[in-house]
Amino acid sequence: MATLYCQYKALNAVAWRKCEPVVMEASADTTTITTSPCTLAGRIAFVTGGGSGIGRACCQVLAREGARLVVTDINLQAAKHTLTLLPGGQQHVAVAMDVSDRRSVEDTMKSAQDQCGAPPSLLVNCAGVSTFASILDDDSWQKIIAVNLTGVFLVTQAFARSLLENGRDSKGAVVNIASILGKTGFAEMSGYTASKGGVISLTKTCAAELASKAIRVNCVLPGLIDTPMTAAVGEENIKKVMPLITLGRSGRPEEVAEVVAFLLSERSSYMVGACVEVTGGYGM
Ligand SMILES: NC(=O)c1ccc[n+]([C@@H]2O[C@H](COP(=O)([O-])OP(=O)(O)OC[C@H]3O[C@@H](n4cnc5c(N)ncnc54)[C@H](O)[C@@H]3O)[C@@H](O)[C@H]2O)c1
Numbered sequence: 520m521a522t523l524y525c526q527y528k529a530l531n532a533v534a535w536r537k538c539e540p541v542v543m544e545a546s547a548d549t550t551t552i553t554t555s556p557c558t559l560a561g562r563i564a565f566v567t568g569g570g571s572g573i574g575r576a577c578c579q580v581l582a583r584e585g586a587r588l589v590v591t592d593i594n595l596q597a598a599k600h601t602l603t604l605l606p607g608g609q610q611h612v613a614v615a616m617d618v619s620d621r622r623s624v625e626d627t628m629k630s631a632q633d634q635c636g637a638p639p640s641l642l643v644n645c646a647g648v649s650t651f652a653s654i655l656d657d658d659s660w661q662k663i664i665a666v667n668l669t670g671v672f673l674v675t676q677a678f679a680r681s682l683l684e685n686g687r688d689s690k691g692a693v694v695n696i697a698s699i700l701g702k703t704g705f706a707e708m709s710g711y712t713a714s715k716g717g718v719i720s721l722t723k724t725c726a727a728e729l730a731s732k733a734i735r736v737n738c739v740l741p742g743l744i745d746t747p748m749t750a751a752v753g754e755e756n757i758k759k760v761m762p763l764i765t766l767g768r769s770g771r772p773e774e775v776a777e778v779v780a781f782l783l784s785e786r787s788s789y790m791v792g793a794c795v796e797v798t799g800g801y802g803m
Contacts, residue, residue: 558784560585565639567618568646570597572746576772577643580780582606589631591616618646618670628677638681641783642693644671649711660710667714671695691734692783695722699740699802726792735791737782742798743769765800
């Protein structure tokens, strides 16, 4: 893909700057490849948990790719701060939303559509919480499932309804941020790992159901990524995990966000129900 990027850049620097599609002839046969280096120009992207960490990085990368952002977070101040980091400042909006509250989700989706003049056609379900506690005395189960799993369900439902009812061109894409721990499990994280396992299977079910309606759904399984959530895990726990990471380091939020942007773009047009691991080799 890097080679293609360079070719496109060299072939049509003007189109690159304007985010216009570039058409080029493939060398080996007569196939015409049509794509755009700014892959999301003109699209409206709705991001949950956009006020911090991976969600914020997703907003930054999607804005760089030309999307108009609806940055949502339970923490409005944090979402507003994300806005200040985005190119094309005025066109983006920040909204307070609790993913675990159906009313909040439905109202926010409607207000996003009103403010942008069209329904969002891209969605990143990134909001999440985590806790550490033994299954013997953990009482955080309901809260974690409500945010990490029910939240993904509620936002995806509101997004799909809004797009299918009101989208002129209803082609859509969804990326859910699960976790590699949803596949591997992890001691003292019962609610978290179960919620993320649920997100993986929910992704596949939504993918199967929505593909025929031109909405592709995929998910990303990050490993250990440097964010405020990880900082709360504590150095001792991080030290235990580090030797299990093949690359020997934690990831950066933008390393996840680049994969999210790819999955939302037409560059991944044949990917449906995929779970892409972004882990530096942990848990493979
Ligand atoms: N950091 C990691 O190592 C890692 C690894 C795998 C998966 N993830 C997942 O990535 C996602 C982002 O995590 P992060 O590391 O960037 O964490 P983070 O704490 O930096 O960001 C999470 C964001 O979600 C928001 N949020 C929390 N509850 C919410 C709610 N009810 N409604 C709306 N927003 C809410 C928070 O305000 C915060 O801005 C999460 O789903 C997390 O489980 C993170």
